[in-house]
Amino acid sequence: MFKRLCVIGVGFMGGSFALAFRESFPNCEILGIDINPYAIDKAIQLGVIDKGSVQMNNLLLFKPDLIMLATPVGTFESIAKELSSLDLKDSLITDLGSVKGRLVYMLEEYLGENFVGGHPIAGTEKSGVENSNKDLFKGKRCILTPTQRTSPKALEKIKNMWVSLGALVEEMDPFLHDYVFGAVSHLPHAVAFALIDAIKNLSKDSVDLFKYPGGGFKDFTRIAGSDPIMWRDIFLENRENVLKAIEAFEMSLKNLKELIKSGNLQELTDYLLSAKNCREKIN
Amino acid sequence: MFKRLCVIGVGFMGGSFALAFRESFPNCEILGIDINPYAIDKAIQLGVIDKGSVQMNNLLLFKPDLIMLATPVGTFESIAKELSSLDLKDSLITDLGSVKGRLVYMLEEYLGENFVGGHPIAGTEKSGVENSNKDLFKGKRCILTPTQRTSPKALEKIKNMWVSLGALVEEMDPFLHDYVFGAVSHLPHAVAFALIDAIKNLSKDSVDLFKYPGGGFKDFTRIAGSDPIMWRDIFLENRENVLKAIEAFEMSLKNLKELIKSGNLQELTDYLLSAKNCREKIN
Numbered sequence: 321m322f323k324r325l326c327v328i329g330v331g332f333m334g335g336s337f338a339l340a341f342r343e344s345f346p347n348c349e350i351l352g353i354d355i356n357p358y359a360i361d362k363a364i365q366l367g368v369i370d371k372g373s374v375q376m377n378n379l380l381l382f383k384p385d386l387i388m389l390a391t392p393v394g395t396f397e398s399i400a401k402e403l404s405s406l407d408l409k410d411s412l413i414t415d416l417g418s419v420k421g422r423l424v425y426m427l428e429e430y431l432g433e434n435f436v437g438g439h440p441i442a443g444t445e446k447s448g449v450e451n452s453n454k455d456l457f458k459g460k461r462c463i464l465t466p467t468q469r470t471s472p473k474a475l476e477k478i479k480n481m482w483v484s485l486g487a488l489v490e491e492m493d494p495f496l497h498d499y500v501f502g503a504v505s506h507l508p509h510a511v512a513f514a515l516i517d518a519i520k521n522l523s524k525d526s527v528d529l530f531k532y533p534g535g536g537f538k539d540f541t542r543i544a545g546s547d548p549i550m551w552r553d554i555f556l557e558n559r560e561n562v563l564k565a566i567e568a569f570e571m572s573l574k575n576l577k578e579l580i581k582s583g584n585l586q587e588l589t590d591y592l593l594s595a596k597n598c599r600e601k602i603n
Numbered sequence: 604m605f606k607r608l609c610v611i612g613v614g615f616m617g618g619s620f621a622l623a624f625r626e627s628f629p630n631c632e633i634l635g636i637d638i639n640p641y642a643i644d645k646a647i648q649l650g651v652i653d654k655g656s657v658q659m660n661n662l663l664l665f666k667p668d669l670i671m672l673a674t675p676v677g678t679f680e681s682i683a684k685e686l687s688s689l690d691l692k693d694s695l696i697t698d699l700g701s702v703k704g705r706l707v708y709m710l711e712e713y714l715g716e717n718f719v720g721g722h723p724i725a726g727t728e729k730s731g732v733e734n735s736n737k738d739l740f741k742g743k744r745c746i747l748t749p750t751q752r753t754s755p756k757a758l759e760k761i762k763n764m765w766v767s768l769g770a771l772v773e774e775m776d777p778f779l780h781d782y783v784f785g786a787v788s789h790l791p792h793a794v795a796f797a798l799i800d801a802i803k804n805l806s807k808d809s810v811d812l813f814k815y816p817g818g819g820f821k822d823f824t825r826i827a828g829s830d831p832i833m834w835r836d837i838f839l840e841n842r843e844n845v846l847k848a849i850e851a852f853e854m855s856l857k858n859l860k861e862l863i864k865s866g867n868l869q870e871l872t873d874y875l876l877s878a879k880n881c882r883e884k885i886n
Contacts, residue, residue, distance in 0.1 A: 441817030461817060496810065503805045504815045508823040510859055511794060516878040517855035522786045522848060527779065532787045533885040534724030534744060536826040540791040543819040544882040548875035555863045555871070565805060566860050570853070572800035576793055577849050580838045588838070592831035595799040599827040602816040 334390030335452030502561030617673030618735030677836030785844030
């Protein structure tokens with residue numbers, strides 16, 4: 321049973337994790353660490369964390385049995401470096417990052433066998449601790465990415481912890497994870513951001529296209545409201561897969577464009593019907 | 604007050620319109636015309652229409668005071684031709700089509716001043732009369748696209764009809780309509796279909812990407828489940844605007860791809876932040 325949780329990064333994801341964790345482990349004490357003192361104050365006021373600090377080395381006194389990394393993935397290396405300089409051999413360490421792959425091996429270099437990579441497939445376009453949601457992970461998949469080096473005991477504990485929070489745990493190779501989510505999550509986000517950029521460019525002096533958000537546009541671009549720093553880091557950390565996925569998408573769109581241009585009724589129908597049938601597999 | 608409505612095309616949109624219309628005009632009689640006799644049978648069973656026919660000339664006996672075109676826009680010309688051969692001078696005629704522009708002028712050629720172009724900004728990815736929803740248009744915008752030729756009396760009646768159904772009526776030039784909805788509706792649909800196609804191509808023998816629909820993918824591609832025939836027709840009828848919008852989007856995506864490739868932190872952040880800010884305008 322966990323007694324002391326430290327959440328590094330007190331935003332929407334870290335805050336939601338703290339709330340969910342407290343519900344499953346009501347007697348635990350929660351320390352929040354963030355570079356932003358206002359986020360800490362807000363999180364304490366909202367009862368998301370019990371106490372907070374802007375200093376990483378306050379961890380030492382707190383002696384957490386679990387440390388959750390909940391910052392944008394671009395900060396992981398410097399945080400891991402800092403953590404590795406502290407004596408934390410009794411702490412399990414895991415994360416909520418949307419990129420795994422080489423990041424997992426890098427974190428292991430610094431943090432050793434007690435680190436277990438994790439990625440709950442949950443989130444919204446919201447950001448900020450004030451939007452935290454204790455039910456965020458319930459019924460959602462959580463991908464864990466153990467390696468040969470991961471302590472089986474640590475993996476077991478992290479797995480059980482997520483199960484307690486109501487998540488459906490699945491294990492995956494860290495690099496396969498990045499290929500899969502580069503396609504099904506990072507690509508759609510890139511596309512949504514680019515779609516908004518295009519609508520902005522297509523808005524003329526005489527017409528503000530953002531005044532006409534019907535026809536699927538609103539739902540479709542909801543995810544473009546996501547945190548820019550978090551997504552900048554995801555795109556860069558998973559650059560290779562994201563670029564490959566964007567290129568595959570560019571080819572698909574080019575094919576569709578050519579079918580529209582040529583007006584080939586049968587091939588255009590087949591293209592759209594095939595997409596519809598694939599989409600229906602995931603309903 | 605309307606007494607006899609004829610809906611041509613008894614699918615999701617036509618069925619939803621019939622249900623909504625009956626709620627506002629409970630004493631009206633509704634005739635459905637469709638090339639598919641099964642759709643007619645189902646619509647009668649469900650109480651969506653009172654009677655039906657696969658023959659357009661049954662309209663003559665019925666003497667509708669309102670005719671609603673609710674078929675895919677690619678069929679409009681042949682339907683208008685058929686209608687013009689019947690004596691329908693006492694019927695108002697309008698439509699639910701997602702494309703206006705030259706289609707409106709073509710329909711006027713055949714149908715005269717009693718035709719009023721309309722496009723309710725409502726719909727889902729569902730199709731089929733069995734999914735009809737009587738509340739589909741409530742609180743939704745409905746764009747009417749009168750021209751200089753449109754009878755002011757006909758326009759007034761169609762406007763009042765939509766207001767009775769709970770829609771928010773707005774007038775727009777037919778060609779401006781196609782530019783606007785080519786960008787905010789047709790482009791996102793094209794992108795969603797292409798995204799599914801890309802995910803299909805990125806699925807390898809070893810991994811079925813459609814098994815991982817988290818991370819925004821499901822919401823984002825919901826509209827790719829839309830009716831392929833309806834969308835084929837929209838893409839082709841609004842080809843010029845759709846191609847222009849796709850090209851603007853390709854440029855936006857290319858710019859984003861270059862920023863990810865080059866790893867320019869500041870410019871990438873600015874791009875994403877600007878998209879987020881634009882997106883938030885439409886919340």
